Amino acid sequence: MGIFSNEKWGWIARNLLFAAAALLAVVLAASFFLAVITKHDKVIELPDFQGMTLEEAQMEAASIGVRVDVRDSIYTSEVERGCVFIQNPSAGSAVKEGRRVLLTMNAHTARRVRVPNIVDLTLYEAEARLVAAGLVLGAVEYVPASHDRVISQLYNGSEIRAGRMLDAGSGISVQVGQISEDMVSAAESTRGGAGSAEDVGKAAGETPAADDDVEIDF
Numbered sequence: 001m002g003i004f005s006n007e008k009w010g011w012i013a014r015n016l017l018f019a020a021a022a023l024l025a026v027v028l029a030a031s032f033f034l035a036v037i038t039k040h041d042k043v044i045e046l047p048d049f050q051g052m053t054l055e056e057a058q059m060e061a062a063s064i065g066v067r068v069d070v071r072d073s074i075y076t077s078e079v080e081r082g083c084v085f086i087q088n089p090s091a092g093s094a095v096k097e098g099r100r101v102l103l104t105m106n107a108h109t110a111r112r113v114r115v116p117n118i119v120d121l122t123l124y125e126a127e128a129r130l131v132a133a134g135l136v137l138g139a140v141e142y143v144p145a146s147h148d149r150v151i152s153q154l155y156n157g158s159e160i161r162a163g164r165m166l167d168a169g170s171g172i173s174v175q176v177g178q179i180s181e182d183m184v185s186a187a188e189s190t191r192g193g194a195g196s197a198e199d200v201g202k203a204a205g206e207t208p209a210a211d212d213d214v215e216i217d218f
Helices: 004-040 055-065 123-132 181-191 197-203
Strands: 044-046 067-072 084-088 094-096 100-106 113-114 137-146 150-155 163-168 171-178
Touching: 044 181, 055 123, 084 150, 100 181, 123 137, 123 150
Parallel strands: 067 100, 137 171
Antiparallel strands: 044 094, 084 100, 113 163, 150 171
């Protein structure tokens, strides 16, 4: 008789098979739970939340398995008031389920800003001053003048004085002087050479200042 009988070998084989089956079950269970916890290899493409209200963004996010939180609010004319302006991560990003998406909302109420005085500034200077005040440069109209500076500032077609309060982002239109070639030519003809600013002003029809030294005969 051998060291182990057939019955003994059968018992060992059964136990080895049981142990292997148990080990395989543990590995499979661990893999399953790990996949559930980490959402392994499952990604979601984020939609574009811009232009949605917060409620609409929350409903859309819940339907795909992500969540949204408001990070900040600003005022802009690019989207409707009370709607999403910026999202992070951006639309089209691949994220895991449960990812938090941060939203920047457009405020319901616009910030009020004071209109600066931009008359007599160059167009470049005027635009810089408007932007610094929270406004934007609107339409630019060029009119004949003896200089190339801002002549008037307008809002909705009417002149607006400095100090008025407007919604941030409002557009201020301007009329800017433009020295025409005819004016320069007329001034040059008057002087017989290069026209000065005074000469161009005369050509534009501007009345020169009175000279105190001029003697008038009666």
